[in-house]
Amino acid sequence: MGMTITEKILAKHADRDSVKPGDHIWIDADILMTHDVCGPATYAIFKREFGADAKIWNREKVVVIPDHYIFTKDLHAGRQIEQLRVFAKEQNLVHFYDVGTPRYKGVCHVAMAEEGFDRPGQVLFGTDSHTCTAGAFGCFATGIGNSDAAFVLGTGKLWVKVPHTCRFEFFGKKPPYITAKDMILTIINEIGIDGATYKAMEFAGEAVHDLGIEARMTLCNMAVEAGAKNGIIEPDETVFEFVNQRSRAGYDVVTNDPDARFEKVFRYDVSKLIPLVAGPHSPQNGAPVTEAEGTRLDQAYIGSCTGGKLSDFIAAAAILKSGEVKIPTYAVPATVSVEQGLKETLMDGMSVLEILEFAGVNVGPPSCAACLGGPPDTFGRLNHSEVCISTTNRNFPGRMGSKESRVYLASPYTVAASALTGKITDPRRFMN
């Protein structure tokens, strides 16, 4: 019986000829990623279980990227980064991207791609739910907790249950005002935030393969918002070109068998999609922007692993060049490389950074920042009962700070258009 991409990657890493959904198997990890929020506890559990002087399974396969609580005066948060330094030193880690050094990157999921860790056919675990972002490169990537990560640190292995795969096909020609964010919000609106629990979500179809790599990352990034174990896209030339420029580590191109079994297939005509806005307090609470238009806002936010990549800021700038923001608007490039891209990418003779600043946007340093609230002094955090529109991924109560605040999730186009008017606005009003 044929297997899906996810099943084939898992079978290979379990050293088996085949697996089927529901099988419990032990698999080998290719990469384990962790950050400042979960890294210290993971390392503490590793020492507790394997001994104070124990060595990790492979110092070249562990990637440590502090990104969550970086630009805060919170002393506890500072201590977590200090603990990562001890971890890196004791284990002589090869891939540690320390804060305050030229190696600092920013948001781990975007940095992982930039540094060539996301490669086809690999198994990638990370102590962050949005680790599934890497599925855009045709690998199996999923978020795990500290105990599981400590287990991987010690053994290089983890048990997994093989998920069923649901396939989401997009066909037709994508209109310029529709983004990957609108595509994934459309899916979550249909199937719900537990609609893909324990499943693999495969994104397919010509409209998906027309997307650039960053847009594909946005699709896979929010698979976890539907409860999925992983998001995945069959790798193609776009992926190979991106990876070949960044890594010489090699990879394994895995595709679906012709007779692969999908639990369910969903089909969308991308030419018919309407920009979507997901209202408080759930990513599944989506409505066409035409219905949400006019909702008054206090703040706008552009950033995170979902909506803080260079292409997200280029999209926002295309709208923001038309005027000035009417509400406090915060922009946080995901990584140092994205920040550099804002300076180097020109649109009509101005850099993206200049367009943002000229429009009155506050641009902060690269990190996760207010996407997940964080300590009260976090850049862009919602500290009161603000209503915010954001390019980020979650809008559960209190996600971006105070539980009195309310968050609308949307594409960079919709967020930028709404920033210019101070209320939720259809971006097509600013697009020719």
Place this chain on the structure above:
Amino acid sequence: MLAGKIIGKIYVLGDNIDTDQIIPARHLVYDLEDPEKQKMYGKYCLSGVLDDQAGLPDGRIPFVLPGKTTSEFQIIVAGKNFGCGSSREHAPASLKIAGVQAIAAESYARIFYRNAIDGGFVIPFEVAKSIYRTFKTGETVEIDPQSNLLRNVSTGMTVSLLPLGDAAAILNAGGIFNYARTSHEFL
């Protein structure tokens, strides 16, 4: 963990209680392995739940009283998709630190479910039918892991729990490390 019956007062929650409601992100800075500092996770456990949803059906019942680091409730009853959102293991850890032994929910988000089991924190039972609308915060329930039954001692109502399946062996071992030590050769 599954040897005896679990008896305790219940705290009732609705659907989609995400990890930010279980333990808000601003609190993810305390040392989980430090016996004193980890008490902060008990203090702030479930502090992100909206006031009118906190302790159904009436709401506005603090899970942990001001000044305390443990809860008077030992069992959580909840709806669908409990623990959705982030992968933070601090979520099941905070429930354990607050004194919770078991959860009886309609369904779980997968990372929370894994973390609860692999870390040996709390037992995530799935109920065969929705109960959070018919149970009240403060009632006493008894869970029998052997017969997979949950009995509301206060009302006499009995509900079936779904078998824990493969998770039972890991829970019985106390988490993934002991499970692997007893059943696999690579530890």
